[in-house]
Amino acid sequence: MLKLEHVKKQYKDFHLDCSLTVKPGMITGLIGANGAGKSTTFKAVLGLIRTESGMVELFGKRPEEITPEDKERLGVVLADSGFSGYLSIRDLIPVLKAMYHQFDQTYFEEQCRRFELPMTKKIKEFSTGMKRKLQVLAAISHHADLLILDEPTAGLDVLARDEMLTMLREYMEIEGRAILISSHISSDLEDFCDDIYMIDHGQVILHEETDTLLNEYGLLKVDGKQYERLDKTYVLRSRKETFGYSCLTNEKQFYQENYPDIVVEKGSIDELIMMMVRGDRS
Ligand SMILES: Nc1ncnc2c1ncn2[C@@H]1O[C@H](COP(=O)(O)OP(=O)(O)OP(=O)(O)O)[C@@H](O)[C@H]1O
Numbered sequence: 164m165l166k167l168e169h170v171k172k173q174y175k176d177f178h179l180d181c182s183l184t185v186k187p188g189m190i191t192g193l194i195g196a197n198g199a200g201k202s203t204t205f206k207a208v209l210g211l212i213r214t215e216s217g218m219v220e221l222f223g224k225r226p227e228e229i230t231p232e233d234k235e236r237l238g239v240v241l242a243d244s245g246f247s248g249y250l251s252i253r254d255l256i257p258v259l260k261a262m263y264h265q266f267d268q269t270y271f272e273e274q275c276r277r278f279e280l281p282m283t284k285k286i287k288e289f290s291t292g293m294k295r296k297l298q299v300l301a302a303i304s305h306h307a308d309l310l311i312l313d314e315p316t317a318g319l320d321v322l323a324r325d326e327m328l329t330m331l332r333e334y335m336e337i338e339g340r341a342i343l344i345s346s347h348i349s350s351d352l353e354d355f356c357d358d359i360y361m362i363d364h365g366q367v368i369l370h371e372e373t374d375t376l377l378n379e380y381g382l383l384k385v386d387g388k389q390y391e392r393l394d395k396t397y398v399l400r401s402r403k404e405t406f407g408y409s410c411l412t413n414e415k416q417f418y419q420e421n422y423p424d425i426v427v428e429k430g431s432i433d434e435l436i437m438m439m440v441r442g443d444r445s
Pocket residue numbers: 174175177195196197198199200201202203204242347
């Protein structure tokens with residue numbers, strides 16, 4: 164559905180070099196700290212910034228082949244955009260109808276009621292959560308095949324985030340759809356995505372299916388002696404700790420079977436990311 168190959172963009176002291184693939188039926192997460200390059204990647208996908216080199220392919224087409232009909236197959240929420248605060252949802256409906264031939268007004272209104280979004284209140288009076296929900300609803304109400312959502316959960320409380328993820332899971336019930344979603348908070352996405360890319364300083368530092376990350380990656384907690392005799396073939400990163408070393412592995416089972424005396428922790432996605440970013444290469 165979407166493919167990026169070494170898409171490069173240089174800002175003064177920032178260099179993006181991003182490759183990723185979004186497949187139909189999959190929710191793909193792009194996780195990275197503030198300033199890691201998530202929004203820059205999204206803008207490159209959407210042709211909103213000029214890139215230096217690399218390849219973007221959307222729905223199997225190069226950017227110059229994309230038609231207005233193809234664009235309607237996209238639903239987009241960008242981190243730093245929104246609807247005019249002076250409009251109400253009532254005012255917005257004709258705008259959405261004009262923008263998208265397939266805009267489903269009945270569905271949109273139903274969902275606004277379900278998520279308690281008032282129809283006549285000005286959007287500038289909405290809370291952050293209400294604005295975010297409205298943006299996502301507008302993006303999914305024209306039967307798009309691919310959603311590109313930059314930090315849709317930012318600033319949401321647990322309840323609002325849950326409602327948004329429910330809305331997106333329901334969107335995915337139709338076969339062949341896909342989502343590319345970013346967040347700087349990995350726990351927002353770890354139960355939601357099928358596939359995860361971690362980006363740091365503009366580079367993809369890890370790409371794995373979520374199941375693999377959660378089942379095969381782990382953290383070994385070893386003292387100095389255990390570290391010395393450890394076979395480090397499957398250790399991706401190590402870090403000195405007060406008790407000895409933490410080691411990140413992508414073959415947790417190997418260590419569980421061969422080193423029954425060492426502690427092997429599952430590790431949350433946040434911990435795995437911390438190790439990838441801050442740990443030393445073995
Ligand atoms: N128009 C621009 N001009 C110069 N530098 C830019 C511009 N846009 C982004 N950058 C720089 O590129 C880097 C990546 O920014 P980007 O917005 O892609 O990060 P992000 O991962 O989306 O971060 P956040 O989670 O804070 O939104 C940052 O160092 C930022 O300062």
